[in-house]
Amino acid sequence: MVLIGFSTGAVARGDFEPALALLGATSMTAVELSALRFGELPGLISALPHLDLRQYSYVSIHAPSSFPEANEENVVGLLESVAANQPIILHPDAIFDFGIWQGLGSRVAIENMDRRKEVGRSAEELSYFFEKLPEARLCLDLAHAHQVDRTMTEAYRILKTFGDRVCQLHVSELDSTGHHHPLSFGTMRAFAEIASMIPPEAAIILESLNPLSGANPQSQINWIEQEARRACVSLGRSDRSSEFAAVTAPFGLMNRAVTA
Amino acid sequence: MSGPENSISSSSPLELLSQILDCRWANIEEARQRSLPILKRLSETIESVPGPDSDTSVVVDGSVARHECTKGSDLDWMLLVDAQANADHQEILLGIRNALSAKETSGKQTLFSELGLKEPGPEGTFGTLAFSQPLTHYIGGENDSNSNTTRRVLLLLEGLPIGKRREAFDRVRKNILKRYLIEDKGLLHRGIDGESRWVPLFLLNDFARYWRTMAVDFSYKQFNRGGKGYALRSIKLGTSRKLLFASGLLACFWCDPAVSHTENREPKTQSLIDCLEVFLSNTPLERFALFFRSNLQIAPSTFLEDCARELFGSYDDFLCLLNDEQKRDHLEKLDPGSQDTSEIFAEARKIRHRFRLAIQEVFTGSESPIREHSIAKGIF
Numbered sequence: 028m029v030l031i032g033f034s035t036g037a038v039a040r041g042d043f044e045p046a047l048a049l050l051g052a053t054s055m056t057a058v059e060l061s062a063l064r065f066g067e068l069p070g071l072i073s074a075l076p077h078l079d080l081r082q083y084s085y086v087s088i089h090a091p092s093s094f095p096e097a098n099e100e101n102v103v104g105l106l107e108s109v110a111a112n113q114p115i116i117l118h119p120d121a122i123f124d125f126g127i128w129q130g131l132g133s134r135v136a137i138e139n140m141d142r143r144k145e146v147g148r149s150a151e152e153l154s155y156f157f158e159k160l161p162e163a164r165l166c167l168d169l170a171h172a173h174q175v176d177r178t179m180t181e182a183y184r185i186l187k188t189f190g191d192r193v194c195q196l197h198v199s200e201l202d203s204t205g206h207h208h209p210l211s212f213g214t215m216r217a218f219a220e221i222a223s224m225i226p227p228e229a230a231i232i233l234e235s236l237n238p239l240s241g242a243n244p245q246s247q248i249n250w251i252e253q254e255a256r257r258a259c260v261s262l263g264r265s266d267r268s269s270e271f272a273a274v275t276a277p278f279g280l281m282n283r284a285v286t287a
Numbered sequence: 288m289s290g291p292e293n294s295i296s297s298s299s300p301l302e303l304l305s306q307i308l309d310c311r312w313a314n315i316e317e318a319r320q321r322s323l324p325i326l327k328r329l330s331e332t333i334e335s336v337p338g339p340d341s342d343t344s345v346v347v348d349g350s351v352a353r354h355e356c357t358k359g360s361d362l363d364w365m366l367l368v369d370a371q372a373n374a375d376h377q378e379i380l381l382g383i384r385n386a387l388s389a390k391e392t393s394g395k396q397t398l399f400s401e402l403g404l405k406e407p408g409p410e411g412t413f414g415t416l417a418f419s420q421p422l423t424h425y426i427g428g429e430n431d432s433n434s435n436t437t438r439r440v441l442l443l444l445e446g447l448p449i450g451k452r453r454e455a456f457d458r459v460r461k462n463i464l465k466r467y468l469i470e471d472k473g474l475l476h477r478g479i480d481g482e483s484r485w486v487p488l489f490l491l492n493d494f495a496r497y498w499r500t501m502a503v504d505f506s507y508k509q510f511n512r513g514g515k516g517y518a519l520r521s522i523k524l525g526t527s528r529k530l531l532f533a534s535g536l537l538a539c540f541w542c543d544p545a546v547s548h549t550e551n552r553e554p555k556t557q558s559l560i561d562c563l564e565v566f567l568s569n570t571p572l573e574r575f576a577l578f579f580r581s582n583l584q585i586a587p588s589t590f591l592e593d594c595a596r597e598l599f600g601s602y603d604d605f606l607c608l609l610n611d612e613q614k615r616d617h618l619e620k621l622d623p624g625s626q627d628t629s630e631i632f633a634e635a636r637k638i639r640h641r642f643r644l645a646i647q648e649v650f651t652g653s654e655s656p657i658r659e660h661s662i663a664k665g666i667f
Contacts, residue, residue: 142341142454176458178465180564183557203371221557 028056029264030085030230031255036061037199037207037234038251043071047078049244053251057085057230059116059195065091065098072105085230087114087136087166087195096123103127109134114194116166119147125159136164136194139185141171143205148175150184157189165189167225168197169218170207170234179221186224193226198258199234209235209254215261222263231258300569300576307583308595312603314610315355315572322356325402326449329362329387332398333450336386338379342370344448344456345383348413351404352447353570355527357610362387362404365438367448369419369455380416417442419459423466426493433500439463440497443567444535460567464560467493475554483554485543486664487563491536495665498532509623518621518632525639526605533646534571537578540660541566548581572602575649582656590654594645601641608635 032055035046043060050058058080062068068091080086088109094102099122106115107130114136122128128135137156140147147153148171157163165185172182186193198218200208235254239247258264301319305311326347333345349363350356364387366380387398388406399406407413422439425431443463448456467490468474477483505524509517542559544552547566552558566574579595582588608614608631617631626632650661 175454176461178461178557178560180461180465180557180560183555184561220555224553 028084029259030057030228031055031233031259031264032057032059032083032085032230033233033235033251033255034059034061034089034197036063036089038237038247039240040236041067043067044074047080049247050251051079051082052244052248053255055251055255056083057087057232058083059087059089059232061089063089063092065094065102067091068102068105072108075109085195086110086112087116087230087232089116090118091121092118093121099123099127103131106131114164114166116195117163118144119153119156120144122156128160129162132162133164135160135162136166136192138166138197139168139171141168141174141201141205142203149181150188153185153189157192163192164194165192166195166197167193167229168234170197170199170201170214173214173217174201174203174205177217179217182221183224186221190224190226193229195230195232196225196262197234198231198262199236207234207236209238209250210257210261215257218261219263222261225262227264231255231262231264233258300573300580304576304580304583304595304599307580308592310596310600312599314603314606315599318350318356318606318610319354322351322354325351325356325404326447328398328402329364330449330451332386333383336379336382338375338382340452341454342373343368343376343379344453344459345450346417346442346446346448346456348441348445348447350527352445353527353531353572355570355572355606356404357606357615358403358612359609359615360404361407362399362402363407363413363441364449365413365415365417367417367419367442367455367459369459376416384414419455419462422459423462426463426466426470426489433504436493436497436500440494440535444494444531445571457564461560461564464490464563465556468556468559474559475556485552485554485559486539486660487542487559488539488664490563491539491664494532494535494539498528498535501528501532514623516619517623518626518629518635519615519618522605522608522618522632522635522639526602526642529642529646530571530575530602533650534574536650536661536665537574537657538563538566539664540657541574541578543660546578546657546660548585572599575599578649588654590648590652591656594648594652594655597641598645598649601638601645604638605635605642608638 033050035043035058038046038049041064060071062071088106090106091102109115111134115131115134116136116138118140119137120140137147137153137160139153142148147156167185169182172185173179175181200211200214202208233254237247237250239250301315329347344367345364346367347362347364350360351362366376366383368376389397417438421430421435422442425435442460446456468487471487471489473484474487475483475485502524505520508520541547542562544550547562552562569577575598579591582591614631618635621629621632649655650665651658
């Protein structure tokens with residue numbers, strides 16, 4: 028079974044409940060509960076015991092991407108209540124005091140950053156954070172890696188150095204200003220170039236921003252399923268690749284480039 | 288990706304090779320020691336200019352970038368832009384130009400004169416904006432002008448980003464390398480001999496083309512400038528320019544795990560970009576030092592030791608000559624008609640000859656580990 032799903036923040040920005048309602052009607056097997064903004068975390072944590080997440084074989088929590096230093100202990104305290112088998116995705120530049128995070132051990136998954144950030148973008152920059160948090164795992168954001176380096180050499184270096192730490196992927200298209208979009212064929216082809224180096228057990232979490240947000244639910248569900256198939260194809264997760272022809276038929280020649 | 292280190296460390300490839308060979312190249316060392324503070328000073332100046340961000344890098348080429356700075360070296364630099372079109376880039380360029388040319392308030396020297404450097408040459412290839420799009424897309428064909436080829440190949444072979452913003456440089460270098468690799472359809476595929484080809488021939492051919500362009504432009508400049516500067520350019524063509532090309536050829540051969548003694552290199556485009564980027568982050572002399580050291584660590588070889596001594600020894604003599612203001616000045620002013628009677632030119636020619644023989648031995652000598660590559664890929 029392929030572990031694939033969406034970040035709730037990509038399906039419905041800043042509101043995990045409607046996102047989960049929509050995802051509940053899809054075949055997704057994984058989900059990331061997003062509390063990207065500091066103010067979202069307490070609500071998410073208090074709702075966790077009551078959420079019906081039974082359809083998901085993999086669940087992760089995205090920690091806030093920034094918070095005041097004075098609130099760091101509070102953030103970690105809230106995250107400590109998350110189930111032990113649910114990785115906590117953390118932006119490295121959000122950390123003030125590594126000591127506070129060390130107690131979470133391997134539950135923390137450091138995410139590689141995009142071009143806008145000054146740290147955590149490359150294998151070399153990530154190594155600093157893994158020295159400080161030696162048990163931490165890695166959330167490999169392929170869109171960030173692709174934005175930092177279109178040749179995917181930096182993604183290759185990250186996988187070569189820290190491949191055994193990867194527990195989750197972030198998958199989407201990212202423009203030069205850092206905005207998430209649905210996958211394009213150029214991006215799919217780029218991801219395909221390093222797909223063989225990604226641990227097959229790593230969950231795929233899509234961050235492609237739902238372009239149909241607010242439209243009728245069935246259209247959104249169809250788009251979610253289609254985007255998931257495209258991600259599977261680009262990453263060579265074969266049990267959904269058989270549906271590739273249906274997804275890509277309108278694009279003719281470009282299909283061959285991706286599957287070659 | 289880290290750039291060349293800003294101080295000599297015991298792990299410098301040149302230092303390690305000199306330990307293995309138990310010899311010292313004082314002029315190479317001196318040129319490096321002269322280059323590093325200049326690069327530091329230039330970096331500080333660039334950092335004081337508002338504007339450079341993750342979309343731009345200031346890239347230095349030439350002897351300063353190669354850590355071979357001597358008295359009277361040029362400072363070739365460009366503002367590399369890898370971004371959406373933005374008229375502000377011209378403002379950043381002007382800011383850098385002004386910072387480099389401004390006279391110090393305490394004295395009357397510009398930064399160029401303070402550091403003993405000459406301003407970029409008259410061709411307009413340097414001291415200006417360079418955009419990533421033509422550098423990446425125009426490889427070969429009518430749009431690949433002399434300036435474009437020069438900027439692109441020098442960016443790969445000796446470009447060094449200064450200041451804190453090197454991301455644009457790193458991105459563009461990787462993108463250019465990828466262009467060369469993905470268009471090379473036989474690369475990483477098995478040939479008729481059943482062996483995978485690791486040597487990137489498109490890249491190698493462009494390095495070779497640039498080497499021949501430099502040789503042709505030598506004659507062009509001679510014609511265009513009425514012989515002015517002929518002797519010095521002639522000596523440089525056969526030494527520093529040749530070293531640059533040879534180190535590019537070596538970089539292409541280095542992609543072969545059998546040459547670089549690399550185990551478990553994946554047959555992937557990204558692994559070759561990684562290999563090339565790391566190798567090219569060394570100066571041309573350091574690339575040869577790495578080559579000699581990696582071979583000598585595996586098995587002793589009198590042949591390679593002799594090659595290394597001669598290559599570095601002759602180049603050391605070349606830098607010594609270049610650093611002698613009187614001799615450099617003599618060569619710069621020497622009329623082509625007077626070359627046969629000039630003792631200094633005769634001395635320079637001897638050095639150039641020794642260097643040529645050393646390079647030839649490294650690549651095609653009977654015991655050279657890259658002899659077969661040189662013949663099969665470098666010549667035919």
